[in-house]
Amino acid sequence: MNAELPQQQPGNLPATVPTRLPKRLPTPHVPKPHLPHLPDPDAPDVFEEMTLIEHLEELRDRIIKSVLAIGVAFIAGVFLASPLLKRLQEESGAATGFDVVSPTDPITIYFKIALYIAIGLALPVLLWQVVGFLLPGLTGKEKRFLILSMPFVILLFLAGVAYGFFFAAPRALQFLASFMSDIYEWSPEGQEVISFYLTLMVGLGLAFQLPVVMFILAKLGAVTPKKMAGFRKYAVIAILIVSAIITPSTDPFNMGIVAVPLLLLYEGGILVARVFASRPLSPVVGSGQRQT
Template sequence: MEQQQKSDTLSHFYELRTRCIWIVIGLLLALGMTLPFANQLHQFFVRPLLSQLPAGGQMIATSVTAPFLIPLKIALYVAIALSLPNTLYQLWKFVQPGLYPKERLISLVGVLSSIVLLVAGASFAFYIVIPVIFKFIIGSAPAGVAVMTEIGNYLDFLVSITLAFGISFQTPIIVVAIAYMGVVEVKTLKESRSYVIVAAFVIGAIFTPPDIISQFMLAIPLWLLYELGLLIASLLIHQRDKAIGSALPDH
């Protein structure tokens, strides 16, 4: 018995090692595709700021290595994003043997939905929220002040905003998961709606600049996504209960 347990443990360890190797390979392949286009990617990601600067406006580098390292960092971040589907797939393959067939389907749908929502959140931040933020900030600059953002600070700001929105857009999956697994009842989640709205605005105040527009642009989608999660959870639980009820023998 003890020998069998050791064998199972080693088997899980080897499987985890294999999945980690495939994750690293996926990242390296993605990095090999993005590195040759590091400068083009840099130009693409700084466009939201440059498009809002007045004529002749430009970005600055305050360190010697920044012009070289920042494009490489952007290429790395894009490679991580491109390899994310492979990363999640490898993690799913690792836990798949311990799942029932229906749980495998649900978890696979959850992984795919998570990727879609992450991309949607990051795209919403990049194409809609960030230009609005920069337009507001640059338009609020006092007369005689030239707005010239340091490229390293800009990259950190860009990553934090896109991550905040990408993670916030996972709200429906989180709501569905905790409701479907019975951690919290849907009724309780609905009754907590007012607290969620307050929390959404608090999160918006923490992860966005101190202007009301960007706070609303994070808080309102977060609240709507929470409502979407409640709707999906209610439908799934209703279908599950209906299926269980029909499977019970009649008395």
Template sequence: MDPKELDLIGHIEELRTAVIRILVWLAVGTAIAWSVRSQLMSWLEYPAIEGARRGGLEDFSFHIFEPAGGILLMMQIALLGGTVLMFGFIVWELWRFVRHALSARERRYVYIVLPVSVLLFASGVSFCYIVTPAAFGFLIRFNVELGVEAQFILSSYLRFFMRLLLMFGLAFQTPLVLWFLAHLELVSSARLWATWRWAIVIIMLIAAIVTPTPDPFNMMLLAGPMMVLYFLSLGLVEMVERARSKRRRSEVSVMASPLQSPAALQAARTEAETDQHPDLEAEHVRLERLYAETGGMLPVEPQDDAGETGGEQP
């Protein structure tokens, strides 16, 4: 069999092994999440319950309108919780599969980028979990002032809340994305500073689209941190540019160093030769003077002995 086909079969086997391992980790994580489903559900319900309390509703509960709605919902939550719980192991299995195709420099970047990305995503999720009760309190208080009874469907609330968690986690990746683009020289701090007004407009539009409710309060909960992260990203881009400029200046200085200059090497070689043969220095001076007197045309001295050139040519 062709060696390329053998190599392809080997990669397919490695991929198959990685997929099986990932499925096993997902199964283990889902089982663990299912065993603590009550605590997990309480954690997810807390922002709405706390928001209802702040909005003046002490007697607040969720509703399910389908017979199998509860168990189907808990299965989805257990699967999602298992994925989050085993996320590190899943990433490790993927890394074991792709690391051999990366260079040492690319692997070094992964070691830096991946932990920072996870930390930023967790920060976004935590921030969302902290500020969401205030958002729910505002919405419920507004409904109470209208004289409308607030009744939440559990599945709708969870979709809404999980969507917010995901969007906040992704929004907090902004510094990392701009840092990566700056390394590729696709963005510059000058361009980002010149277009910061447009960036704010785009951030507001994204927040308005992503936020499920049309009120400006919830929109600013997402837009505000994104604006702060944008300007923090400008600082990161400037740091990347300064490091790149410093590295390039050092490279230029090394290339322009007298020890590396070809002209300097030739001069050093000539100086060494004249030191070994002092009569060469006098000969060089004589030739330079003769060159200046003849206007750049050195005379050709006739040869007296034809035998020195190998005899007369026929």
């Protein structure tokens, strides 16, 4: 039997209005984020033992894959060598063409350029073969750290190569060509120009790894970001020495072209170490087992 509720007159509302609160739903368990195809850092480490013959066989297979990658990329290098040589001629100021010292220089330079292009195009494959050979001997955390750092290594190397090709080498050659031009006739050899470009590009590509090296040192706990900032004056001297080694010439102008981006990268490395390397990796203890 339904009970009749008392009717309320307008303007005579009750002091409190009963409300029905919603039930609190249980919070779902969210697993720790884990990128696919990456080793789980919390999983137990399992090291697969391999004999010397098995190591040599794996090394042989990876060398074959690397050579095949370079061979396929060499086909593209053959087609790209001619326009690249034309660009080098224009950037070096050799208006009438490169000087030829040996009768075989034209064809030698052409295929050498094609090979350099092939190595550059196959670089990701080559690096992955090196990483794949090293991974079985690393822990899960080290594998994850190495795999995640590879894209930054490749990008920084390509950035250094691009800086050397599009800015550093052309500006350096323009400066050298204009130096005492009323006395000297600028007529560079093809081999020398290619060596000049290659030295700057590869040197800058390796030097641009400075933030990665600083991040790894901070992550391993070898150097703190505060100490990196304190070593700034010594870093400037070291960068100037490295710039003198990378630069084919010894003039201050070309050294400055190389040193300025390295100084900026050093400051960027300190910032990266402060932000992302706050928790160092577990060190290796003397018993042969890794501390967790």
